[in-house]
Amino acid sequence: MSGFGERVRRLATYEGRWLASLVWWVARRRAGVPEGARPLPYAGAQAALMYGLAFVCVVETVGMTVLLRDLPVxxxxxxxxDVYTVLMVLGIQAAAVTWPHVLGADGLLLRDGARSELRIPVELIASVRYELRSGPGNGRSDGHKDGGVRELAVAGQTSVTLELVEPVVxxxxxxxxxxxxxxxxxVDDARGAVAAVRAVVGRGEPVTPG
Structure with missing residues (x-):
């Protein structure tokens, strides 16, 4: 598949995921959290922002309906x-709720809503710590041939830092x-997540489902 075709396929998959997330959100379901694994929610930090943005979009839709009442087309x-925009804003929040990070006995599955996933085997985790960071650098990557930094920020902040034994892709x-x-x-409960990861990495204790 060509590079352009692959990008289109990925965008279509992402579109389908956030649309499906709206259904799962209403049904109070989570995606890809197997039995015995622990979900690590992260959507709380952006909830107020996303709901506020959705409200503004609804107000704008009503206003434009009045202004364009004589121009039906x-x-x-x-x-x-406008309706698509409101659905997309709600879908982004729904995806963040229904696609949490997942901690299992074999490692971590980190998610950026419905956009991407990063699987980290437990044997590659060298250390984990609570570290609250915010600023314009969040959400970007600093890549180097020996392994850079990947940031999965929510509302412009990160709260947990993982150092790996060797690079992952x-x-x-x-x-x-x-x-x-x-x-x-x-993670919404960053300190609790750090303690849970350390338990799995250091002592092999079972994961307590959330």
Whole structure:
């Protein structure tokens, strides 16, 4: 498959995931959390922002409906765009809720909503610590041939830092591959997540399902 075709396929998959997440959200279900694994939620930090943005979009839709009431074609086109925008904003939040990070006995599955996943085997985790970071650098990667930094920020912040024994390959939404050796991500209960990861890595204790 060509590079363009692969990107289109990935975007279509992402679109389908956040649309499905709306259904799972209403049904109070989570995606890809097997029995015995522990979900590590991270959506709480961005909830107020996303709900506020959705409210603004709804207000804008109502306002444009009034302004374009005498232009039915323009009103219909803009209404479709506005409804899609509201659904997308809610879908992004729904995906963050229904696609949590997952801690299992074999390692961590880190997620960026429905956009991407990064699986880290337990044997590759050298250390984990609570570290609250915020700023313009969050959400980006600093890649080096020996392994850079991958940041999975929520609302511009990360709260847990993983150092790995050796680099892993992270794949972004459109297929770009990066070699990373440090991973920073956010969890709503960051200190609890750090303790749970340390238990799995250091003592092999069973994961307590959330």
């Amino acid at each position: 323009a009103h219909a086109v803009l209404l479709v765009v 992270a794949v972004r939404l459109l297929g770009r591959r990066e070699t990373v050796r440090t991973v920073r991500f956010h």
